[in-house]
Amino acid sequence: LIGLVVSTAAAGDTLEEESMSKHEVGGASICIHSVVVDAKRRRRGLARAMVKAYVDAVATDVERCGSARRMLLLAHAPLLGLYKQCGFEFLGPSHVEHGSELWFDMQLDLVARRQLDLMQVDAFSPVPFAGNPAAVLFTHRGGDEDWMQAVAVENNLSETAFLEHSGAEGAEGDSETWDIRWFTPGGEVALCGHATLASAHALWDSGRSRRSNPIIFRTRQAGNLQCKSISNAAGAWIQMDFPAQGPTAADAEAPRKDLVAALGLEENSDVLYLGKGPSFAPDLIIEVTPAAFRRLAPDSGALARIKMDRGVVVTCAGAAFKVLPRVLAGAGDDMSTFDFSSRFFAPALGIEEDPVTGSAHSALAPYWYAKLGKAPGTVMMALQASPRGGVLRLQLNEDGSRVEILGQAVTVIRGRMAP
Numbered sequence: 001l002i003g004l005v006v007s008t009a010a011a012g013d014t015l016e017e018e019s020m021s022k023h024e025v026g027g028a029s030i031c032i033h034s035v036v037v038d039a040k041r042r043r044r045g046l047a048r049a050m051v052k053a054y055v056d057a058v059a060t061d062v063e064r065c066g067s068a069r070r071m072l073l074l075a076h077a078p079l080l081g082l083y084k085q086c087g088f089e090f091l092g093p094s095h096v097e098h099g100s101e102l103w104f105d106m107q108l109d110l111v112a113r114r115q116l117d118l119m120q121v122d123a124f125s126p127v128p129f130a131g132n133p134a135a136v137l138f139t140h141r142g143g144d145e146d147w148m149q150a151v152a153v154e155n156n157l158s159e160t161a162f163l164e165h166s167g168a169e170g171a172e173g174d175s176e177t178w179d180i181r182w183f184t185p186g187g188e189v190a191l192c193g194h195a196t197l198a199s200a201h202a203l204w205d206s207g208r209s210r211r212s213n214p215i216i217f218r219t220r221q222a223g224n225l226q227c228k229s230i231s232n233a234a235g236a237w238i239q240m241d242f243p244a245q246g247p248t249a250a251d252a253e254a255p256r257k258d259l260v261a262a263l264g265l266e267e268n269s270d271v272l273y274l275g276k277g278p279s280f281a282p283d284l285i286i287e288v289t290p291a292a293f294r295r296l297a298p299d300s301g302a303l304a305r306i307k308m309d310r311g312v313v314v315t316c317a318g319a320a321f322k323v324l325p326r327v328l329a330g331a332g333d334d335m336s337t338f339d340f341s342s343r344f345f346a347p348a349l350g351i352e353e354d355p356v357t358g359s360a361h362s363a364l365a366p367y368w369y370a371k372l373g374k375a376p377g378t379v380m381m382a383l384q385a386s387p388r389g390g391v392l393r394l395q396l397n398e399d400g401s402r403v404e405i406l407g408q409a410v411t412v413i414r415g416r417m418a419p
Contacts, residue, residue: 340372
C-alpha cells in the first residue's frame, strides 16, 4: 500500500463536529479526513496526485457520487498550498477543534468541477471568423456515443472533437498521446482534418500540452496522427501527419449524371475527372475547369438524395472562387501561389458546405501532385474556396503514403459546458 485517502459524506455544506464523525449516505458534502502516504515514498508528489485523482473520480462518477456538491477538508498552514494546487479554495480559520494546532477550512466546488471545458477554434485560418470552426472537449465521458452525438448536435458545427488523455507513451520520447473522436451533427466520422488541427491548437493554447512537444492522436480507424508546432518564415503553423492515398476512378455505378446535375454543371464541357477517395476519406472527387468551379450552383436537397459514403469534393487547378473567401480578405495573397482549389459538400451528414476539409486533402494531395507533376517533398498550396475559406500547405512524402498538412488556427470561444 503506497497511500490512501479517507473521507465521509455529510448532509450540511460546512464542516461541523458532527460531519467529522458521522457518514451520511448520499450527503451533499464529501469530507476528507486523511491523506496518507507511505513514509518511504513521501516528497515525490504522490499526495497531490492522489488527491487530484480522488477529486476527479468523485466528480466523474455521477452515478454513485452525483449527490455530492462539494468537498470539504481541514488543513494546517504548511499544506494549504498543496490543496490549492488540487483545486481547493481557502475559506478561513476553522472553528472545528482538531488538536492544539490552528486549522483552516478549505472547499472544492464539485458542481463546477463537473462542468466540461469547451473551446471553439477556427482552423486553417490565422484570423478569427474564417477557416473552419470546430468545438473541442477534453473528455469522451466514458465512451458515451449517445452523449457525444447529442453534444455535436447541440454545437451545430461541422465537427466536434472529443479528446481523452490516453496515458500511453508517444512514438517519440517527448510526445503526448490523446485519444480522439470526431462527431458531426449527422454522425461520427473516421477522420477529420480541421478538428484535429483545432484539437492540437486547443491543447497547446489551454496549457494542457507544451507547444514544444508533438502530440499523437490515436484514432479508431485512421491510425495514429501526429501534430507538431512549426515556426518558419511563413509564420506559425501546425503540422499534421496524415495518411495519403489518391482517388480511384469512379466505376459505372457512380451516380455521375445525378451528381453533375446537383452541382449545376454540364457533363461534357465542365467535368474533367470523377473518382472516389480511400476508406479513411471516402468522398466522391470531381475535377472541373476553373470556369465551371466559379459558377458552381450546388443543390443541397439533390445532393442529399445521392447515395455517398461521406461527401463530394469539387476541385480545380489554381485559385478560383465566386466571392473572395474571408480568410484572404486584406491579406494580399498572390492568387498565383495556389496550386489548386476545392469545395466540399456533405448534406447527408448535416453539412451543406464544409468551410475547410483537411481530411479530403489526404486524397487531393496525391491527386494534384501527380496531375501537376510535382515531386514529392515539394510544398503545394491549397485554397478551400468556401465563403469563409481556408489555406493549407501540403507536402507529400517520398513514397506517397503520408502527407503533411499544415494550417493555422485561432481560439474564438472558451467556455464551460454542463456534463
